[in-house]
Amino acid sequence: MARFVAQARFIIGALALALIIAIAAPASAQQPSAVNPTAASVKEQQLLNALGTGDAIHGRVTIPDQKSANLIHPAGRDWRQFHEVTLRWIAAIAILGMLVILVVFYLVRGQVKLESGYSGRRIVRFNAFERAVHWMTATCFIILGLTGLNITFGKPLLLPLIGEPAFAGWAQWAKYAHNYLSFPFAIGVFCIFLIWIVGNIPNRVDLEWTKRGGGIVGHDHPPAYRFNAGQKMIYWVVVIGGTLVAASGYLLMFPFYVTDIQGMQLAQTVHAIIAVLFVAVMLAHIYIGTIGMEGAFEAMGEGTVDENWAREHHPLWLEQEMARTGPNESQRQPMATPAE
Amino acid sequence: MARMKFLCDADRCIECNACVTACKNEHEVPWGINRRRVVTINDGMPGERSISMACMHCTDAPCAAVCPVNCFYTTADAVVLHSKDLCIGCGYCFYACPFGAPQYPRVGNFGSRGKMDKCTYCAGGPEADGTAAEFEKYGTNRLAAGKLPLCAEMCSTKSLLAGDGEIIAQIYKERVTKRGYGSGAWGWQTAYRETIAS
Numbered sequence: 001m002a003r004f005v006a007q008a009r010f011i012i013g014a015l016a017l018a019l020i021i022a023i024a025a026p027a028s029a030q031q032p033s034a035v036n037p038t039a040a041s042v043k044e045q046q047l048l049n050a051l052g053t054g055d056a057i058h059g060r061v062t063i064p065d066q067k068s069a070n071l072i073h074p075a076g077r078d079w080r081q082f083h084e085v086t087l088r089w090i091a092a093i094a095i096l097g098m099l100v101i102l103v104v105f106y107l108v109r110g111q112v113k114l115e116s117g118y119s120g121r122r123i124v125r126f127n128a129f130e131r132a133v134h135w136m137t138a139t140c141f142i143i144l145g146l147t148g149l150n151i152t153f154g155k156p157l158l159l160p161l162i163g164e165p166a167f168a169g170w171a172q173w174a175k176y177a178h179n180y181l182s183f184p185f186a187i188g189v190f191c192i193f194l195i196w197i198v199g200n201i202p203n204r205v206d207l208e209w210t211k212r213g214g215g216i217v218g219h220d221h222p223p224a225y226r227f228n229a230g231q232k233m234i235y236w237v238v239v240i241g242g243t244l245v246a247a248s249g250y251l252l253m254f255p256f257y258v259t260d261i262q263g264m265q266l267a268q269t270v271h272a273i274i275a276v277l278f279v280a281v282m283l284a285h286i287y288i289g290t291i292g293m294e295g296a297f298e299a300m301g302e303g304t305v306d307e308n309w310a311r312e313h314h315p316l317w318l319e320q321e322m323a324r325t326g327p328n329e330s331q332r333q334p335m336a337t338p339a340e
Numbered sequence: 341m342a343r344m345k346f347l348c349d350a351d352r353c354i355e356c357n358a359c360v361t362a363c364k365n366e367h368e369v370p371w372g373i374n375r376r377r378v379v380t381i382n383d384g385m386p387g388e389r390s391i392s393m394a395c396m397h398c399t400d401a402p403c404a405a406v407c408p409v410n411c412f413y414t415t416a417d418a419v420v421l422h423s424k425d426l427c428i429g430c431g432y433c434f435y436a437c438p439f440g441a442p443q444y445p446r447v448g449n450f451g452s453r454g455k456m457d458k459c460t461y462c463a464g465g466p467e468a469d470g471t472a473a474e475f476e477k478y479g480t481n482r483l484a485a486g487k488l489p490l491c492a493e494m495c496s497t498k499s500l501l502a503g504d505g506e507i508i509a510q511i512y513k514e515r516v517t518k519r520g521y522g523s524g525a526w527g528w529q530t531a532y533r534e535t536i537a538s
Contacts, residue, residue: 044524044529045524059382061380062357063360065374068379068440070379071527072526076437077436080406150408159410164409164410165426168409255434
């Protein structure tokens with residue numbers, strides 16, 4: 001019995017002690033021995049470590065310009081790397097690579113000749129409006145391309161030749177031209193989309209054409225309607241590439257109206273990559289439309305092509321045209337160049 | 341020659357914005373342009389800190405690297421300056437700058453955003469020191485007169501330090517040692533690829 005009482009007293013005592021400690025504990029926590037005002041303070045290193053790709057250390061500012069609320073935005077360095085290194089490689093490989101391919105192709109394959117010679121009978125391929133749209137867009141494209149490449153390659157290539165003041169003067173006008181000519185270019189791309197959408201929808205003939213490599217190598221002439229698969233590809237490059245270039249370009253032209261710094265960097269990246277690939281593809285287009293193929297330039301130059309040219313390159317289109325107008329109504333013209 | 345730097349001791353900054361006002365007044369900066377601003381991190385929360393930020397005059401400056409017309413140059417004091425005569429207002433330096441320092445007089449870019457403007461470390465521009473032409477484009481050239489940037493000179497808590505990098509780093513290190521804490525030399529790692537051990 002005595003042992004039981006002793007045990008009970010021990011348990012009660014222990015419980016009482018635990019209770020006292022439990023009550024006293026919060027009181028001691030409220031009175032820290034040392035003040036540490038930075039216990040919860042933000043530290044730059046922590047914030048930098050916590051940053052995701054493209055993120056910025058962001059705060060609050062009392063001035064109206066909310067862009068300035070980004071304190072540190074290390075992604076600017078990534079964009080710099082793209083603009084100064086990556087873009088130049090992409091552009092150089094795409095554009096110079098295409099030039100090399102075209103020169104080698106010309107030397108090996110030579111011009112695609114009109115095998116049956118000029119017939120002297122002309123057939124309308126592009127009317128005046130189509131040609132006007134093409135040349136407006138083309139002229140704008142060449143100027144936009146050169147002034148755009150000036151932003152990327154002007155500093156290392158042109159500036160050492162003409163000096164800083166002259167280069168800055170030219171670059172200023174180049175920028176104005178780039179900004180303002182974007183409008184006729186964008187209108188041109190839109191018109192191209194509308195006037196040639198019929199005839200540029202891919203179909204089964206394109207499969208055959210592509211399988212035979214377009215007859216580019218050798219003397220093959222796979223059938224095609226008004227536009228063959230290669231031309232359709234150019235069409236869609238112009239329509240889709242042109243739309244992307246225009247959209248990203250207008251974002252750059254009206255900075256921070258619709259997007260933030262990350263969006264601006266992305267817009268510039270997209271604009272530049274699409275634009276240099278666009279230039280590379282257009283070099284091939286210019287090649288095949290001029291020195292690459294006999295009788296091709298006339299289509300966009302005068303608007304008419306020789307019937308034999310149409311028969312060789314677009315036989316199905318020629319059939320359609322003949323069915324529509326009748327063979328005797330096709331334009332007869334004196335031969336501009338003697339038949340070979 | 342000194343390697344000029346800025347250092348904002350965020351544990352001292354009280355967000356009074358006097359540096360911002362002093363800068364605007366000293367250089368007669370146009371409306372809408374802020375060469376310096378104070379950013380508050382974790383505003384209203386425990387551990388809130390304010391940092392005064394302007395152009396950090398980076399080593400291997402990204403703005404200079406991306407400028408398509410090479411309008412930037414670095415002085416013997418390692419101050420990054422630019423020529424408004426060469427600038428075409430393309431806005432690329434703003435995309436590359438980790439500190440959002442470049443400013444443009446016009447928000448629209450229909451033809452041009454105007455010549456870029458940024459902190460000159462109170463060191464003017466390419467024009468002859470102290471001339472009216474220099475003042476009109478870049479503001480006062482205090483450095484040529486032997487004075488440090490006004491923002492730091494008049495900072496009431498001596499939070500913002502300007503001067504030779506090694507000296508201001510030493511001052512900051514002593515402060516951190518004495519008081520036992522420091523939230524870091526904001527921007528140094530990004531601008532100079534180095535930081536002050538604290």
